[in-house]
Amino acid sequence: MSSVMSSPSHAVTQAKKALGARLREIRLAARLTGRNLGDLAGWHSSKVSRIEHGRQTPSENDIGAWCRHCEADDQAGDLVASLRTIDEMYVEWRRMQRTGLQRLQQAAIPLYERTHCFRVYEPSLILGLFQTAEYALALMRAVVAFRQIPDDSAQAVEARMQRQKILDSGGRRCAVILEEAALRTRIGDAEVMAAQLGHLLSVASRPNVSLGIIPIRDRVMWPPNGFWIFDEERVLVETLSAELAVTQPREIALYAKAFAELAELAVYGAATRRLITSVIAALDT
Structure with a gap:
């Protein structure tokens, strides 16, 4: 799973091949040759x-015709x-970020507004919904420097803070x-991290939030x-170069299964x- 996620273009190619393979299975099950299906x-x-x-x-019409004739x-x-x-599934970050980060947040x-249940797994960062403004600013400034894009970090942080209100x-x-x-993983200085971790403790106490942490072991x-x-609508996966939808x-069921297994490894509460x-x-x- 991780090898595909690390290469978005490869993921798209594999997805096309997987779709083609499923269509071929349907044609063969209908006992049609490629020529038979083409004629129909x-x-x-x-x-x-x-x-x-x-x-x-x-196209969607092609799939409809394929299934109908089979x-x-x-x-x-x-x-x-x-x-x-x-x-x-393949949206290039550079295209999305070319005018800065605020538009990306907005x-x-x-999608956030129509979601009732978020299930989130983050291996190396505090997720955006739980970030303090100072932590978010340090993170976004690092992204701006790496991407060499217009610096609208302050505006992007404000948009992220507004988006957090959705949880309420x-x-x-x-x-x-x-x-x-x-x-x-230290984002910003020790003071920024201490405030962020303190905020995480506060957020974890909310009745509509379940926070599990997988210890290093x-x-x-x-x-x-x-x-x-x-919900059951979509999964978003961020890579270095793209966002996979x-x-x-x-x-989606595969990611739900992965989340459930990861949850079994986590500790909760006290x-x-x-x-x-x-x-x-x-x-x-």
């Missing part, structure tokens, strides 16, 4: 081959969801799993890239508070 749909047989090998992306209409919805995943608000409305729930490394599941699950139900407090104390050493 009014396509050249080479189009069938290109789609099945991931060299051509089908008497597999019940699979059309899932396949269309896969197609939309391919269309949405663009996510509609609409009966929303937020289940978060952090790696211990996220507590120990031997484990049976490797740390994957961070990911956010928005996953909307195919079977893939154990979480002790761990955060110990990290705060270690800032002075």
Whole structure:
């Protein structure tokens, strides 16, 4: 899983091939040759081959016709969801960030507003919904410097702070799993980190928030890239060069399974508070 996430262009290619393979299975189950299907749909047989090998992306109408002629209409919805995943899953950060970071923060608000349950796994950073303004500013300034983009860090932080208010409305729930490394990765100076970790303790006490922390120890599941699950609608995965949007139900279920297994590794409640407090104390050493 982690190797695909680390290469967005590879992920898109593999998604096209996976969709093509599923369509081929449907055709074979219907006992149709590529030429048979092409004749029924009014396509050249080479189009069938290109789609099945991931060299051509089908349209939603193509998928509808494919399933209809193969008497597999019940699979059309899932396949269309896969197609939309391919269309949405690769969004280049440089294009999204070319005018700075504020627009990126604001663009996510509609998705946050229609989400009732957030499930978030972060291996190395405190998630944006739980960040202090000072922590967020130090992080965004680092992003600006690395990306060499216009510096609107202050405005982006303000937008992020506004977005955090979403958690206080609409009966929303937020289940978060952090790696211990996220507590120990210093963003800003010791004062910024101490305030951030103190704020994390406060946020964790909210009735609509569940915070688990996976201690640094031997484990049976490797740390994957961070990911956010928005209800059952989509999963967002951030990589160095892109954001992957996953909307195919079977893939969302895979992330849900990963979240559940990671949650089994985490500690909660008093154990979480002790761990955060110990990290705060270690800032002075």
